[in-house]
Amino acid sequence: MKELEDRIVQDGVAKAGNVLKVDAFLNHQCDVELFDHMGAEWARLFAGERIDKILTIEASGIGIACVAARHFGNVPVVFAKKAQSVNLDGEQYSTTIYSFTKKKEYPVIVCKRFLSASERVLIIDDFLANGCALEGLIEIVESAGAEVAGIGIAIEKGYQGGGDKLRERGYRVESLARISSMNDETGAITFA
């Protein structure tokens, strides 16, 4: 998606440690008009797929998923939680994932009553690198007996391999910007 690639080049910053900072428009300050265009693009890409629900994970996925849902007939958005809380009761699907960014494991939790066996679920997230978070979300969808209808990603770091691993497993992954290389010394970002 050219608009997103252009925005990454304009406002994204490649940093040491393989970090791409996009906090000016994606995951701290949010450009909701861009989110709307991203939603329209996923709707175009997944046209013809029945989507009953969108699943994402807190925190940065939530705004993108909620704005995108308006392009999928206002289907409900469920966001997985990364911690237990007094507000989480009843039976839960839960798994543990490792975050390379935060260098720690954390739980991924969805209350059972928000996923049903008959549902086709579109998973949406801001980033795909190693794919650990997505593997956790897929595991939860499939534990519910529901079906992953597709995976919509804003920015895929293609060279980290998580996306291709998921595609090899048969999932349809639609990333709106696929980065093939980043250089934190020159600031260069190239797309696949």
Place this chain on the structure above:
Amino acid sequence: MKELEDRIVQDGVAKAGNVLKVDAFLNHQCDVELFDHMGAEWARLFAGERIDKILTIEASGIGIACVAARHFGNVPVVFAKKAQSVNLDGEQYSTTIYSFTKKKEYPVIVCKRFLSASERVLIIDDFLANGCALEGLIEIVESAGAEVAGIGIAIEKGYQGGGDKLRERGYRVESLARISSMNDETGAITFA
């Protein structure tokens, strides 16, 4: 806002410990059509106010704020973070707030470059009870030299006093549903 009150009566659950569970439509599963109507209602209430930016706090505020922003000319949404991360660099506004729900203190952080002295900021959040989270957000807006144009809340627990404290300080607080009492034994929820 009658639609939100009706939804709270229909799908909300008053639980022991003064907890109102609205995870079926507000803060775990998200009804984005309801969020859209909430955004339209805040836009009606704050018509005539110049709003340059919306500020919220992760995680449950993000979806509501991003959908609502579309009724405010797609102004940027900034969400305050509740933890440090490798993605947070540069100068920050930060304060500490106490969560009665989680019974612990946590930081509230916004990168300085996402708030400017000239801006009029609408603060949006899902809940207002004691008002601690909002006081943190107000402190951050005012540290930036920006102005709080208003505060838009989905559900205010009026009897906990946080909203009235903020109104006494001169802030305009528009809560779409104001609960005057809850009874976890009968399940009764009444509105102001």
